[in-house]
Amino acid sequence: MRSLALLLSCAAVLAAGCSKEPEPAPVAATPKPAAAAPVDHDEHSYAEPQKVAIDDLALDIAVDFDAKTIGGTATYTLDWKDKAATRLVLDTRDLTIAKVEGEANGAWAPLQYALAPKDAVLGSKLTIETPARNAKVRVTYTSSPEASGLQWLTPEMTEGKQLPFMFSQSQQIHARSWVPLQDTPQVRYTYSAHVTSRPDVMVLMSADNDPAAARDGDYTFKMPQKIPSYLMAIAAGDLVFKPISARSGVWAEPAMVDKATKEFEDTEKMIAATEQLYGPYRWDRYDMLVLPPSFPYGGMENPRLSFITPTVIVGDKTLVSLIAHELAHSWSGNLVTFSSAKHGWLNEGFTSYVENRIVEALYGKETSSMEYSIARNSLKKEIGTMPEATQSLAVKPGTTLDADDALSAVSYDKGAWFLQFLEERFGRQEFDAFLRGYFDHFAFQSITTEQFLDYAKKNLFDKHPNLVTDAEIQAWVYGTGIPANAPQVQSRGFSNTDTARIAWQGSGQLPNPQLTGGWVTQQWVHFLEGMGEKLTVEQLKQLDDAYHFTGTANGEIAMRWYPLTIRSGYVEARPEIARFIERVGRRKLIMPIYEELVKTPEGLALAKESFARARPGYHPITTGSVEALLAKASAAP
């Protein structure tokens, strides 16, 4: 998705996960003067956490595959900060509320409540009257079959085709579609859950999953560390476990588990490398759940259980930087969290930087340089087309931006670039120690960009005066474009790839197979990205005969090769293009292909046909993106 400038519906953009996948550049953004609300107010939530905050959540819920609902009770233990407050406001979306009760003197009694009409973006505000400021409040509810944060798959849409599958995607503001919550990262709480389901599916949550748990339809979970609501997660299906180490392993469908465990076998080494750099892993277990190909993102950093797309399982571990990314979130994001989506770079920029350090520690500088280079080439291309207001990492306090502007490649890649800039200025040793101290200092807190800058001033900038100027920091954080002092990365592997491509384009002579035989995914990606707008059909055929790009199982190659073939009129690839976009629902991989298809009438027809077939299996987030694109293309003169 990094190279796209595509209009999405507001709801789809709010779906934006961290998830390693930046959002497309927003089409329009207007900085607005802040309203009278406090500066750190989260405009994506109705909650009033400065008055009362959820301290603990106890769920007792049933997963109903026939009705496609999750329902039961949510019991909140509350921390009343304002002793004069008389109401608890929760976020909900498409929930049916059956009953609200408050506990007083050990007994439950009904409370008055009002569910407001639905706002398209924020959902329905649930206002509960609590004149007694009850220590505990309990809501009985049911989710809608159309819950924006859940996807229900029939058995036919799974690998094994025997059992149905269900999974959540709560980031940014979809947790409220399956649990009534203060759905803002400004509130952190512990949770426990008792979950029932049909007995033949395994249920997992972002909690203490037991690898030895019996599959019996009755499960209990505990999350003893305080988390923000967007990290609430649940999944259920034909899931089996295979260990990687004593504290890490893979949950997947039986047909996928061996392949996934092999692909991700370096995970324990990644955890150890990150602990070496930034201090202990604080979440006990680190497991990965491999989802069906319809998962709309690369991954989602649900604590203790990252959700992972199967599209990174390519057999040679060349795409496991995704695992490094989701793991890195255990420090940046899950431990130290942005206080609202407009500080997105605190999660994603830091995570992209830590991801790259993990990749360097395990696979060497050359691999980490290639990854930086691909991301930055794309950012450089994209940032020039973005509205100026969205080119900065953060907006100055006193300005608010549309929710749509929160998470783009700027948050991810410019954020990581800024941290690499600081690392170079202060030296790796000093900067690593600083970052480790930062994670300790703000552990289990949700913070703003300004809190980070204050901390950095005291603990880094002022300690080593004259290494950076205030103007440089301001330009990186609040400025547009890429600062001229941005560090450059060099990759020997990419120089070879460039040489091979240029030679072929000049002479028609393909590079020596001994050379290309050793290429990794990143080099093929770079090889294709340098091809320019179009090639001749003969050139594409020559490449295809030699490298079999059409029909590739590697989505990173597919998302670059197929648009090139569409632009160049190489129709031989079309059947495989249709197969790919109908099988995979990960937006980053398929949106560039749809984008290219809709530019011609024949392509648009193919896109519509494929979408019609794929739609039942796509996630609501992907469906929203494709629908918006097709509608825009169909409306164009």
Ligand SMILES: [Zn+2]
């Ligand atoms: Zn992320």
